[in-house]
Amino acid sequence: MSDHRDSSEGGTPAMARPAFLLSSLGLQVADEFTERLRPLGLEPIKFALLAHLEPAEGSSQQSLADALGVHRNAMVGLVDELEEQGLVQRRPHPHDRRAKALHLTEHARELVERGYRVADEHDADLLSALEESERPQVVSLLRRVAEARGVSPRGHPCLTQNSGSVEQTSTGRADEEPE
Amino acid sequence: MSDHRDSSEGGTPAMARPAFLLSSLGLQVADEFTERLRPLGLEPIKFALLAHLEPAEGSSQQSLADALGVHRNAMVGLVDELEEQGLVQRRPHPHDRRAKALHLTEHARELVERGYRVADEHDADLLSALEESERPQVVSLLRRVAEARGVSPRGHPCLTQNSGSVEQTSTGRADEEPE
DNA sequence: TATTGTTATACTCTATAACTATA
DNA sequence: TATAGTTATAGAGTATAACAATA
Numbered sequence: 001m002s003d004h005r006d007s008s009e010g011g012t013p014a015m016a017r018p019a020f021l022l023s024s025l026g027l028q029v030a031d032e033f034t035e036r037l038r039p040l041g042l043e044p045i046k047f048a049l050l051a052h053l054e055p056a057e058g059s060s061q062q063s064l065a066d067a068l069g070v071h072r073n074a075m076v077g078l079v080d081e082l083e084e085q086g087l088v089q090r091r092p093h094p095h096d097r098r099a100k101a102l103h104l105t106e107h108a109r110e111l112v113e114r115g116y117r118v119a120d121e122h123d124a125d126l127l128s129a130l131e132e133s134e135r136p137q138v139v140s141l142l143r144r145v146a147e148a149r150g151v152s153p154r155g156h157p158c159l160t161q162n163s164g165s166v167e168q169t170s171t172g173r174a175d176e177e178p179e
Numbered sequence: 180m181s182d183h184r185d186s187s188e189g190g191t192p193a194m195a196r197p198a199f200l201l202s203s204l205g206l207q208v209a210d211e212f213t214e215r216l217r218p219l220g221l222e223p224i225k226f227a228l229l230a231h232l233e234p235a236e237g238s239s240q241q242s243l244a245d246a247l248g249v250h251r252n253a254m255v256g257l258v259d260e261l262e263e264q265g266l267v268q269r270r271p272h273p274h275d276r277r278a279k280a281l282h283l284t285e286h287a288r289e290l291v292e293r294g295y296r297v298a299d300e301h302d303a304d305l306l307s308a309l310e311e312s313e314r315p316q317v318v319s320l321l322r323r324v325a326e327a328r329g330v331s332p333r334g335h336p337c338l339t340q341n342s343g344s345v346e347q348t349s350t351g352r353a354d355e356e357p358e
Numbered sequence: 359t360a361t362t363g364t365t366a367t368a369c370t371c372t373a374t375a376a377c378t379a380t381a
Numbered sequence: 382t383a384t385a386g387t388t389a390t391a392g393a394g395t396a397t398a399a400c401a402a403t404a
Contacts, residue, residue, distance in 0.1 A: 003246055008212070011298075012295075012298075015322060015325065015331075017298060017302050018302050018305050018306055018314075018316065018317070018318050018321075019208050019212055019298065019301050019302050019305050019374095020298075021210045021318065021321050021325060022201070022204055022205050022305070022321065022329075023205045023206075023208045024330050025203070025321060025324065025325050025327065025328075025330055026202045026204060026205010026206055026208070027200055027202070027205055027206075027209075028207070028328060028330050029201045029202045029205070029358075030202040030205070030206075031200050033198055036265040037314060043207075057344065058398085059360075059362090060362075060365065061285050062361080062362060062363080064188070067189050070395095071396080072362070072363070072364090073363090073395095073396085073398095074362080074395080074396090075363085076363065076364060076365085091398060095359090096362080096403080096404075097362095097402080097404085098361070098362040098363070098402065098403045099362055099363075099404065100362085100363070101363090101401095105383095108279070119191075119196060119198065119199075120191075120230050121195050123191070123196050123198050126196055126198050126201070126324065127324060127329075128200075128327070129323055129324055129326075129328075130320060130323065130324065130325030133320060134320060138197070138317065138320045138321070138324070139197055139200065141309060141313060141316065141317045141320075142201065142204060142222060142317070143194060143195070143200060144309065145204065145305065145308055145309065145317070146194065146203065146204050148308030149204075149207060149305075149308075151203050151204055151207050152194075152203075157346060160372090161190065163227070169353070170328050239385070239386090240385070240386065241384080241385055241386080249370090250373080250374095251385070251386070251387090252373080252374085252375095252387080252388090253372080253373090253385090254386085255386065255387060272385090275380080275381075275385075276379080276380060276381085276385095277379065277380045277383090277384070277385040277386070278380095278384090278385055278386075279386070281397085284373095295366095348388080352363065
C-alpha cells in the first residue's frame with residue numbers, strides 16, 4: 001500500500017528527513033485531535049481556554065488571553081461563543097469594574113473532564129504501534145529536542161492566534177489577578 | 180528557564196503528552212523551515228514544486244498539482260509567481276495543446292540544490308541536542324508511528340491547499356503525461 | 359495616561375464556481 | 382462529454398485600529 005514516490009526527492013527520501021517527518025506527523029496529530037474533540041462541541045482553542053480556566057475561575061479575559069497566548073480582541077469572540085454554548089459566564093469582577101470575571105458552568109466542568117479523557121485516548125492511540133518499552137523513549141527523546149529548541153506549550157498550533165499587539169503598551173506587563 | 184505552568188493541566192503536564200509534544204514541535208519545525216527557505220525567495224510549497232519538477236520536467240500543471248496535492252486553480256498562481264521570479268517557464272505541451280509543459284530555468288536548478296542543502300542543515304540542527312547514536316533511533320521510532328498512521332509526504336502542512344475539488348469529474352483520474 | 363472589554367475594518371488564505379480552448 | 386488552464390468570487394481566519402468605561 002501507499003505510493004512511496006519519495007525516493008524521487010533529492011537524495012534523501014522525504015520520510016527519512018526528521019524535519020519533514022516531524023512536521024507531517026505534527027500536523028496530522030493536531031488535525032486528529034481537533035476531530036476527536038469535535039463531538040464535544042469544542043475546538044482545541046476552546047478546550048484550552050476551559051482547561052486553563054478550570055483551576056483559575058474568576059480570571060479576567062485579559063489574563064486568560066495572556067496565559068493562552070491569544071489577543072484580547074480574539075478572546076471576546078471565543079468567550080461569546082462559549083457563553084452561547086452555556087459553558088462560561090461573564091460576571092462583574094470583584095476588584096476591577098472594567099474587567100469581567102469568567103466562571104465555568106457545571107456542564108463545562110464535565111466537558112473539561114471528558115476533553116482530558118479524549119486527550120488521554122489520543123495519546124494512547126498515537127503510540128500504539130510501538131512496544132510498551134519504546135513509548136517513554138520517544139517521549140523522552142522528543143522532549144529533549146523540544147526543550148533544546150525552546151518549544152513551550154504556549155507555542156502550540158491551536159493557540160496560535162493574535163498574540164502580538166502593536167498597541168501602545170508602556171509597561172508591557174499585566175499582573176495576575178488572584179482568587 | 181521557561182515558565183512551566185503545564186502542571187496545572189489535568190494531571191498530565193502538557194509537555195509529557197505525546198500528541199501535544201508532537202504537534203507543538205511539528206509546527207515549530209515547519210515554521211523554522213519556512214524561515215530558512217525565505218532567503219532563497221522560496222516558500223515551502225514553491226520549493227516542493229520545483230523539487231518535484233526537477234526530475235520530471237515537461238510535466239503539465241495538472242499532473243504536478245496532483246503530485247503535490249494542490250488544486251490546479253491554486254497551481255496557476257504558484258506558477259505565475261515562479262515564472263515572474265524567472266524560475267519556471269510555461270511552454271506548449273508537445274502532445275496536448277490544452278496543457279502547458281513546465282520547465283525549470285538554470286537558476287531554479289541551483290535553487291533546488293540550495294534548498295536541499297537548507298533542508299539538510301535543518302535536519303542536522305534539529306536533532307543536535309541528541310547523541311549521535313540517538314538520532315537514528317528517533318527517526319526510526321517516528322517513522323514507524325507515521326507509517327502506522329498512514330502519514331504520507333502528500334499530507335504535509337506546506338502542501339495542504341485546495342486538493343479536494345467538487346467539480347464534475349466523472350473518471351476521477353488523470354493519466355500521467357510522459358516527457 | 360494606561361488598561362479592559364468591545365467593535366469595526368482590513369488583509370490574507372483558501373475554496374468554489376464558471377469560463378475558454380482544446381480533447 | 383471531459384479535461385487543462387484560467388479567472389473571479391466568496392468565505393474563513395487573523396491582524397490592526399479605534400472607542401467607551403474605568404483605573
